[in-house]
Amino acid sequence: MSENQYGFDTLAIHAGTAPDPATGARQVPIYQTTAYVFRDAEHAAKLFNLEEVGYIYSRLTNPTVAALANRVAALEGAAGGIACSSGHAAQIMALFPLMQPGCNIVASSRLYGGTITQFSQTIKRFGWSAKFVDTEDLAAVEAAIDENTRAVFCETIANPGGYISDLDALAKIADAAGVPLIVDNTTATPYLCRPIEHGATLVVHSATKYLTGNGTVTGGIVVDSGKFDWSASDKFPSLSQPEPAYHGLTFHAALGAMAFTFHSIAVGLRDLGMTMNPQGAHYTLMGIETLALRMERHVANAKAVAEWLEKDPRIEGVTYAGLESSPWNERAGRIVPKGAGALFTVAVKGGYDACVKLVDNLKLFSHVANLGDARSLIIHPASTTHRQLEPEQQVKAGAAPNVVRVSIGIEDVKDIIADLDQALAKATA
Numbered sequence: 324m325s326e327n328q329y330g331f332d333t334l335a336i337h338a339g340t341a342p343d344p345a346t347g348a349r350q351v352p353i354y355q356t357t358a359y360v361f362r363d364a365e366h367a368a369k370l371f372n373l374e375e376v377g378y379i380y381s382r383l384t385n386p387t388v389a390a391l392a393n394r395v396a397a398l399e400g401a402a403g404g405i406a407c408s409s410g411h412a413a414q415i416m417a418l419f420p421l422m423q424p425g426c427n428i429v430a431s432s433r434l435y436g437g438t439i440t441q442f443s444q445t446i447k448r449f450g451w452s453a454k455f456v457d458t459e460d461l462a463a464v465e466a467a468i469d470e471n472t473r474a475v476f477c478e479t480i481a482n483p484g485g486y487i488s489d490l491d492a493l494a495k496i497a498d499a500a501g502v503p504l505i506v507d508n509t510t511a512t513p514y515l516c517r518p519i520e521h522g523a524t525l526v527v528h529s530a531t532k533y534l535t536g537n538g539t540v541t542g543g544i545v546v547d548s549g550k551f552d553w554s555a556s557d558k559f560p561s562l563s564q565p566e567p568a569y570h571g572l573t574f575h576a577a578l579g580a581m582a583f584t585f586h587s588i589a590v591g592l593r594d595l596g597m598t599m600n601p602q603g604a605h606y607t608l609m610g611i612e613t614l615a616l617r618m619e620r621h622v623a624n625a626k627a628v629a630e631w632l633e634k635d636p637r638i639e640g641v642t643y644a645g646l647e648s649s650p651w652n653e654r655a656g657r658i659v660p661k662g663a664g665a666l667f668t669v670a671v672k673g674g675y676d677a678c679v680k681l682v683d684n685l686k687l688f689s690h691v692a693n694l695g696d697a698r699s700l701i702i703h704p705a706s707t708t709h710r711q712l713e714p715e716q717q718v719k720a721g722a723a724p725n726v727v728r729v730s731i732g733i734e735d736v737k738d739i740i741a742d743l744d745q746a747l748a749k750a751t752a
């Protein structure tokens with residue numbers, strides 16, 4: 324049976340790896356090396372010319388890091404992938420082959436807060452820009468795309484409110500405009516959603532979250548469907564025309580479906596240096612082995628906790644898309660049929676003060692700026708991550724003063740609920 328016929332759970336353990344050819348080691352060794360000995364001068368020249376695939380220097384490629392990139396590519400149904408130093412690095416790496424100074428992306432207004440800052444402020448230094456639109460308004464997405472647009476960007480399950488993007492509809496619009504749809508699939512993971520099956524070209528991950536799954540690694544991944552025709556227009560000269568940064572190689576003509584992946588390694592990682600380290604890749608590979616089991620439990624716990632909270636008189640509302648009361652419940656059935664993730668917000672009666680007391684009185688939950696950990700996590704955005712925003716902006720971002728965000732872990736669900744119960748009693752007394 325070939326690898327591409329295996330099911331998801333099998334691929335999560337086996338894809339991208341084989342017993343180590345030198346030692347027979349069954350687990351993926353941590354290749355803690357910077358460089359690799361060339362067989363001879365001719366071998367070295369072939370590697371540098373991309374005529375032969377192999378290892379040169381670990382800023383570009385490393386066997387442990389490659390195993391991780393290839394495993395996530397297999398899980399996402401992609402042609403190839405690149406592992407990088409963080410989720411934010413992955414976003415820059417995804418845009419880098421597509422963009423030139425003066426180009427823009429059309430991005431969903433419902434994104435991770437750090438991504439909104441990266442796109443609205445930092446990428447301007449490269450001469451790039453982002454136009455934020457409410458992706459519920461498909462006509463507005465279409466209208467925002469202009470001749471300088473190079474991608475449409477959204478999240479599968481958007482942080483913090485659990486909003487579900489209509490990937491099929493956005494892919495259709497991007498496709499008609501001749502630009503790729505890039506999906507941040509961090510909060511869903513390929514277990515809950517494979518965006519390429521909904522028409523996405525590129526998928527990015529913060530491996531920091533569920534892929535590793537225990538808050539030990541900062542990492543990121545980009546995978547490419549291999550299906551986008553970069554040569555259909557003159558919009559993507561780095562891929563469709565001779566690349567001056569790589570002795571004039573025309574990546575799409577030379578490498579076909581692997582053009583984006585090879586450009587990202589040979590030019591992106593080489594010159595931007597946003598490389599993942601082999602130790603981090605090892606931890607994330609270990610995490611992915613149990614991804615399916617963990618996500619199943621994350622989703623079951625999140626649903627039980629959301630249902631319990633929704634009925635509690637101390638609560639004003641719960642945004643979990645897995646609840647029948649959610650406006651995104653029907654769409655969740657199509658985009659994330661196995662469950663709507665484990666991240667949502669809760670509006671607490673008693674406003675700002677009650678939220679602060681809730682956070683301070685929880686014992687099992689950790690008060691941290693992270694998500695996708697085996698542990699249950701909580702944060703009060705209005706007093707932390709969204710503190711700088713005006714009250715009106717806080718409400719718009721789903722981070723009103725009366726709202727806490729929870730990332731439900733894989734502990735015993737009765738213990739998670741008991742902890743919330745005792746802390747809510749103190750918070751709303």
Ligand SMILES: *Cc1c(COP(=O)(O)O)cnc(C)c1O
Pocket residue numbers: 409410411412435437438478482507509510528529530531532541542543694
């Ligand atoms: C955390 C996160 C990021 C950024 O990832 P880092 O690994 O922290 O750089 C991007 N998108 C989403 C949805 C995230 O949750």
